Amino acid sequence: MIAFIIRRLFASIGVLIAVGLIAFVLFRYIGDPVNQMVGIETPESERVALRQQLGLNDPAPVQALRFLANAARLDFGISYQFKQPVSELIGARMPATLELAFVASIMSLVAGIPMGVYTALHRRSALAKLFEALSLVGISLPTFLIGILLIYLFAVTLGWLPSFGRGDVVHIGSWWTTGLLTKSGLKSIIMPAITLALFQMTLIMRLVRAEMLEVLRADYIRFARARGLSERKVHFRHALKNTLVPVITVVGLQLGSIVAFSIITETVFSWPGMGQLFLQSVQNVDIPIMAAYLLFIAFLFVIINLVVDLLYAAVDPRLRVAIHGA
Amino acid sequence: MTAPLLSVKDLRVEFATRRGPLTALDGVSFDLAPGEILGVVGESGAGKSLTGLAIIGLLDPPGRIAGGEIRLAGERIDNLPPEAMRKIRGRRIGMIFQDPLTSLNPLLRIGDQLVETILTHTSLTQRQARERALALLTEVGIPAPEKRIDGYPHEFSGGMRQRVVIALALCAEPALVIADEPTTALDVSVQAQIIAVLKRLAREHHAAVILITHDMGVIAETADRVAVMYAGRIAEIGRVDEVVRDPLHPYAKGLMAAIPTLEGRAARLAQIPGAMPRLSAIPPGCAFNPRCPNVFDRCRIERPPPLAIGTRRAACWLYDRGEVASPAKEAVS
Ligand SMILES: Nc1ncnc2c1ncn2[C@@H]1O[C@H](COP(=O)(O)OP(=O)(O)O)[C@@H](O)[C@H]1O
Ligand code: SF4
Numbered sequence: 341m342i343a344f345i346i347r348r349l350f351a352s353i354g355v356l357i358a359v360g361l362i363a364f365v366l367f368r369y370i371g372d373p374v375n376q377m378v379g380i381e382t383p384e385s386e387r388v389a390l391r392q393q394l395g396l397n398d399p400a401p402v403q404a405l406r407f408l409a410n411a412a413r414l415d416f417g418i419s420y421q422f423k424q425p426v427s428e429l430i431g432a433r434m435p436a437t438l439e440l441a442f443v444a445s446i447m448s449l450v451a452g453i454p455m456g457v458y459t460a461l462h463r464r465s466a467l468a469k470l471f472e473a474l475s476l477v478g479i480s481l482p483t484f485l486i487g488i489l490l491i492y493l494f495a496v497t498l499g500w501l502p503s504f505g506r507g508d509v510v511h512i513g514s515w516w517t518t519g520l521l522t523k524s525g526l527k528s529i530i531m532p533a534i535t536l537a538l539f540q541m542t543l544i545m546r547l548v549r550a551e552m553l554e555v556l557r558a559d560y561i562r563f564a565r566a567r568g569l570s571e572r573k574v575h576f577r578h579a580l581k582n583t584l585v586p587v588i589t590v591v592g593l594q595l596g597s598i599v600a601f602s603i604i605t606e607t608v609f610s611w612p613g614m615g616q617l618f619l620q621s622v623q624n625v626d627i628p629i630m631a632a633y634l635l636f637i638a639f640l641f642v643i644i645n646l647v648v649d650l651l652y653a654a655v656d657p658r659l660r661v662a663i664h665g666a
Numbered sequence: 667m668t669a670p671l672l673s674v675k676d677l678r679v680e681f682a683t684r685r686g687p688l689t690a691l692d693g694v695s696f697d698l699a700p701g702e703i704l705g706v707v708g709e710s711g712a713g714k715s716l717t718g719l720a721i722i723g724l725l726d727p728p729g730r731i732a733g734g735e736i737r738l739a740g741e742r743i744d745n746l747p748p749e750a751m752r753k754i755r756g757r758r759i760g761m762i763f764q765d766p767l768t769s770l771n772p773l774l775r776i777g778d779q780l781v782e783t784i785l786t787h788t789s790l791t792q793r794q795a796r797e798r799a800l801a802l803l804t805e806v807g808i809p810a811p812e813k814r815i816d817g818y819p820h821e822f823s824g825g826m827r828q829r830v831v832i833a834l835a836l837c838a839e840p841a842l843v844i845a846d847e848p849t850t851a852l853d854v855s856v857q858a859q860i861i862a863v864l865k866r867l868a869r870e871h872h873a874a875v876i877l878i879t880h881d882m883g884v885i886a887e888t889a890d891r892v893a894v895m896y897a898g899r900i901a902e903i904g905r906v907d908e909v910v911r912d913p914l915h916p917y918a919k920g921l922m923a924a925i926p927t928l929e930g931r932a933a934r935l936a937q938i939p940g941a942m943p944r945l946s947a948i949p950p951g952c953a954f955n956p957r958c959p960n961v962f963d964r965c966r967i968e969r970p971p972p973l974a975i976g977t978r979r980a981a982c983w984l985y986d987r988g989e990v991a992s993p994a995k996e997a998v999s
């Protein structure tokens with residue numbers, strides 16, 4: 341097991357270095373960093389000095405290594421637009437995004453898995469048909485539209501929930517902030533989280549339904565029935581567990597894309613997260629932030645992949661052995 | 667014969683399709699005495715598995731019992747509500763399927779699968795159920811069961827897994843075990859062992875067995891009686907020694923001619939020309955008539971009912987009025 345984790349860690353580092361190099365190319369060769377940092381009327385002599393100071397005259401491999409080494413220390417340079425360290429900017433926005441993604445993921449799992457199981461077990465019931473119709477809506481309606489509809493209904497018409505921002509936040513430790521501990525924070529996160537969760541929930545529901553139907557046809561389910569086990573045992577002890585094995589991967593990767601998708605939702609709800617920061621950086625060609633964001637997303641997916649593999653092993657004894665043996 | 671443990675009468679199974687019902691089993695009737703082993707043979711698609719599934723009440727929709735009746739110890743079980751039928755499954759009728767590799771839940775320890783089954787049917791405590799599971803594993807010949815009971819299915823070989831499956835089917839001492847091709851998926855070298863285990867356990871636990879297989883050799887060695895199925899009907903049913911040595915139905919003759927004889931002179935595989943008809947194209951009259959070497963006019967019009975000849979029954983017009991002698995001597999050539 342330890343050997344497996346170590347091997348996976350090395351592979352993960354490889355992936356991150358590769359993405360880091362892409363980020364470097366983006367950083368170094370799209371636009372001229374010096375031009376981005378100085379004003380129009382800065383004299384040429386100052387530009388040359390700055391270029392020398394930033395090390396932009398060094399050979400490319402040296403610059404690349406320096407970029408990676410800095411990135412490893414979470415030093416991504418200074419934002420062109422905010423003139424602040426990128427890591428500070430991202431660090432300040434990260435809690436908002438991660439909290440939103442976390443709440444949305446929980447929502448999509450808590451609703452999606454039972455709905456998938458229900459629609460698989462009661463295929464002909466009216467409720468299952470309703471769920472499936474809703475899931476079609478969830479898949480086909482664009483995120484921003486759902487967000488706007490929610491705002492119109494609950495913020496504008498009913499006035500129950502705030503339409504933008506994160507509400508009051510509480511500081512935890514040196515840099516984390518949470519809105520989950522205040523009333524306005526909780527109210528604020530409901531609509532963005534639902535908006536973000538809806539698509540994922542639909543996906544999870546359909547996936548669980550399809551997998552469950554597949555598993556219910558398996559021989560061991562028929563044998564479980566032939567042994568006289570109750571339907572509840574057959575469904576929830578034998579079928580559900582087997583259903584969740586393939587669902588884990590997809591759900592894991594979906595959680596990664598929840599963070600990526602949050603860009604739209606954050607924009608609709610003016611949610612002060614990384615997605616919004618990223619959009620601003622794209623508009624202003626703020627390459628250091630874009631490079632750092634790229635690396636962050638890569639890091640997130642690498643971590644998720646690792647966790648998914650470990651979860652797999654925890655659920656499926658066959659893989660545990662494969663992993664042990666390897 | 668003692669009162670039958672199982673009595674199947676005129677069983678008819680249909681599949682609802684868009685183009686109307688397909689009849690997959692038609693007029694299947696037989697009795698089974700307590701402790702008796704009935705072999706069921708026939709080509710693939712003959713309806714052997716459906717017969718077993720209909721008895722244990724596990725036909726998958728759109729399949730359903732469309733006619734006839736099934737009685738277990740005199741009580742009708744083909745029209746029981748699902749919950750009542752569930753209580754019969756495992757406790758009074760056990761079933762073993764073809765593929766031991768896929769019959770066990772890969773994510774659960776075999777001990778847990780045994781214990782859950784025992785607890786479903788008995789009022790034992792968890793600890794007693796585990797003791798029982800260990801005893802069963804010993805009985806089916808799993809070496810060092812206390813070491814293996816917490817293993818997962820993939821840690822067992824195919825033969826060992828099928829032993830576990832047998833233990834699972836026998837957990838609650840059912841009076842009837844339906845074994846659907848229990849060795850087909852196994853390595854040839856372990857097939858005989860598994861059949862031996864099944865036979866010994868059935869004997870020790872006083873269970874009757876319906877042994878579905880297309881291995882006539884297994885039937886000849888194991889079963890008391892045999893039913894030969896063709897196109898969803900029973901062509902011939904009777905004592906194994908009689909049916910194997912001297913089959914009456916032309917289809918059974920073709921099948922028996924394919925078994926190697928003890929004298930070492932392996933009989934040539936008597937090829938019956940043609941193939942079994944699809945369910946949607948079963949010919950009128952005798953289902954075997956397009957392939958039958960003895961076919962005559964009546965066979966194409968009227969369907970032969972099971973006709974009693976001595977202790978057995980054959981569904982063939984050749985035996986109408988009990989004229990056994992002449993056609994039986996005619997070898998299939
Ligand atoms: N779900 C189904 N729909 C339609 N026909 C089926 C279905 N399941 C089985 N059959 C048909 O029933 C017949 C008998 O099948 P089966 O009992 O499995 O045969 P076997 O003797 O090989 O066990 C076959 O012709 C098969 O095609
Ligand atoms: S009834 Fe006729 S066709 Fe059918 S098996 Fe007998 S002789 Fe052959």
Ligand SMILES: [Mg+2]
Binds near residue numbers: 711714715716846
């Ligand atoms: Mg079969």
